């Protein structure tokens with residue numbers, strides 16, 4: 188629905204069972220949307236190798252994923268493949284489980300913990316390192332929610348390790364720098380995103396009130412001014428004059444599980460804020 192009738196959505200999964208269930212709903216969904224032709228298809232493949240699954244390089248505006256990256260033994264390849272498939276200015280928007288420390292191999296191999304998407308979790312700093320390594324230079328956290336392990340035996344195996352469900356946004360933008368830099372740029376949200384009339388939350392420390400000018404770092408200016416978001420923001424200034432490092436800690440911490448205007452991504456493709464803007468025309472969902 189979010190990509191409109193002229194856009195398209197491709198779902199990918201490695202199991203025939205899941206693909207069969209998904210494909211069985213295409214016609215009903217197309218009818219429900221009132222479209223003449225389906226704009227939705229499902230392909231068999233691995234998220235580590237999107238191109239092999241027929242998804243061309245530089246072809247996607249948006250990739251959404253929920254609880255799949257966590258299951259992959261090769262998270263670097265997942266990120267590399269996503270980076271390759273996105274267009275310049277495209278975004279990977281996804282939820283997954285992360286830990287606050289590296290998980291020992293023995294715990295990682297525990298079948299129940301793995302199946303529950305727990306022990307496959309990557310230490311968050313290792314994950315951020317991988318993002319940067321493949322080109323997602325400035326990964327942004329949108330929502331971070333602690334996960335409670337209900338079972339005392341499993342909790343015992345995990346010790347003091349804490350787990351979080353984190354929704355991240357990874358923008359593919361050539362202009363992103365390693366650190367937040369101050370070029371004196373200002374962003375003004377126009378209040379034009381559907382469902383976000385009064386404010387827009389970019390990440391857990393950037394909330395833009397409609398029509399209120401806000402100083403932003405160069406990276407944030409690029410995320411708002413060089414992606415699908417650009418028609419909803421006015422960016423004043425460029426990178427011609429540098430005023431040193433930008434102190435992002437001054438930005439308000441905003442997104443929590445309950446306060447974010449974005450979906451939790453649990454409802455894959457159905458309510459994603461990135462998509463609901465109508466700014467993207469092609470996406471992948473896994």
Ligand SMILES: C[S@@+](CC[C@H](N)C(=O)[O-])C[C@H]1O[C@@H](n2cnc3c(N)ncnc32)[C@H](O)[C@@H]1O
Nearest residue numbers: 200201202205232233234253254255258259473
């Ligand atoms: C926890 S489910 C999540 C499904 C869906 N994203 C959702 O939110 O309901 C995990 C799915 O990921 C698929 N999967 C796991 N690893 C994969 C990989 N490397 N490539 C493609 N699909 C994978 C499994 O077949 C399974 O259908």
